[in-house]
Amino acid sequence: MKILFICGSLEPGRDGVGDYTRRLAGELIQQGYEIALLALHDFSANEIVQEFQQSEGSKITVVRIPNKMESKIRYAKAKQFVTDFNPEWISLQYVPFSFQEKGLPFGLAGHLAQISQGRKWHIMFHELWVGMDKESSFKHKIWGNLQQYIAREVIKKTAARKIHTQSRFYQFQLEKIGCKALYLPLFGNIEVIKSEVLAKAKDTLSFIIFGTIHPNAPVKEFISELSKYGQNANLKVELNFIGRCGSELDHWQAVCKDQNIDFNILGEQDAATISKVLQNADWGISTTPWRQIEKSGTVAAMLEHGLDVICVARPWTPNGKIPSVNLNGISEYKENQLASMLNIFKSNNSKVGLKKIADSFIEALDYK
Missing domain, CATH: 3.40.50.2000 (Glycogen Phosphorylase B;)
Incomplete structure (x- = not known):
């Protein structure tokens, strides 16, 4: 054919x-x-x-x-x-x-x-x-x-x-x-490339944001809850930004600094490096609105690398009545519910693949 x-x-x-x-x-x-x-x-x-x-x-x-x-x-x-x-x-x-x-x-x-x-x-x-x-x-x-x-x-x-x-x-x-x-x-826009996966520090919780960061997400609320969670669980929380994140990166950096959250700006990297970073993270974060998140290649890549993903996005309410959808491996952030989400939500089996x-x-x- x-x-x-x-x-x-x-x-x-x-x-x-x-x-x-x-x-x-x-x-x-x-x-x-x-x-x-x-x-x-x-x-x-x-x-x-x-x-x-x-x-x-x-x-x-x-x-x-x-x-x-x-x-x-x-x-x-x-x-x-x-x-x-x-x-x-x-x-x-x-x-x-x-x-x-x-x-x-x-x-x-x-x-x-x-x-x-x-x-x-x-x-x-x-x-x-x-x-x-x-x-x-x-x-x-x-x-x-x-x-x-x-x-x-x-x-x-x-x-x-x-x-x-x-x-x-x-x-x-x-x-x-x-x-x-x-x-x-x-399927993900980054192939899973087998590499050395570092032993994850037991006292560190690592999050990754990959690609474009969309505006008007509840950044302050999310980072504030993340900071409190780290303090209560006696864990160091860090955010890693990789890829072309766009102008919203400055906003996220400012909020992280304000809440004393460690972060790393990795910028554009080759596919092998991105794959390695994804494999060494604990959680993925996406700012694509919940109802549109299935069209995100970066979210698909995070799922294929074994990460569950938290959707931290602006309000986006579809017109009219639409059926509900269960997106396995992805959870929508809601204020004051982050701690329970992090404690129980680790059930990703969404690895469909190319x-x-x-x-x-x-x-x-x-x-x-």
């Missing part, structure tokens, strides 16, 4: 969906499938790039078309690549902001239908639309309605035969617009 994956950008380490697509492609090549990758709006390319990239021990054919290229040339090049590679399936890895900087890729659906020349489409919805929460502004709700319209057009004009999403909440949202999507959980997810992906495409 030949599969062409289409996403926005494919600069290694600079685009989460691109990194996800590359890892999935590498695994599928290992399993004997013919795979190629096409970046339609690459933010890191200044000209059309044809190259090989590496992942999971595989060499992957990649074409990257810059985001600033004229539309006519962009889709002519894309159509030629589809013709030359001649895939049976085209898999669109969809994030609205990957294909237009404001997340409004009008015309994308029609262009995709034209370049496919009747081939079978699969869509993976990594993100849907803004404005799904009660806290959203009126502007974001209007913005989200436009994005929802575009998503519907993409589904309709590609006549997608199989659709996946990695979030049960997104699955429910797609169902409301008449789209039956299958659930395909994320190979199983690749198998599920192929099974869905092969299903008649």
Whole structure:
């Protein structure tokens, strides 16, 4: 089977969906499938790039078309690549902001239908639309309605035969617009690399925050409770920040200093170092809102490295009534409940992994 994956950008380490697509492609090549990758709006390319990239021990054919290229040339090049590679399936890895900087890729659906020349489409919805929460502004709700319209057009004009999403909440949202999507959980964006795991100090409780820190989380309340817990349990508490954490890192540092919590800023590191740090931590922390946390590759990586994860995030209340979801290995922080959470919540068995997810992906495409 030949599969062409289409996403926005494919600069290694600079685009989460691109990194996800590359890892999935590498695994599928290992399993004997013919795979190629096409970046339609690459933010890191200044000209059309044809190259090989590496992942999971595989060499992957990649074409990257810059985001600033004229539309006519962009889709002519894309159509030629589809013709030359001649895939049976085209898999669109969809994030609205990957294909237009404001997340409004009008015309994308029609262009995709034209370049496919009747081939079978699969869509993976990594993100849907803004404005799904009660806290959203009126502007974001209007913005989200436009994005929802575009998503519907993409589904309709590609006549997608199989659709996946990695979030049960997104699955429910797609169902409301008449789209039956299958659930395909994320694998981590960092491979578990076996390394020396240091003996953990019995008097230290180590937490790790990996990647982007989102704003408006209850940082003061959480760190204050963490400090009290350490004092009561006679434990030294430390926070480790790794990856590109963003501007919110300053806020977390200030609160840690105020509460006398030790912290380390590790910055960007290679995959082997990140894997080692994750393996040597006790707990993971995520600031992605609870209802969106299944779409976080860093959370998936922490789970695959054996960490349970505490969600410390801003309020994000979905519109309308939605079904409850049990997210194994992840617990939502609630004020004055941290101590009981740390004492009883160590039950992570959410290690799905890349190979199983690749198998599920192929099974869905092969299903008649």
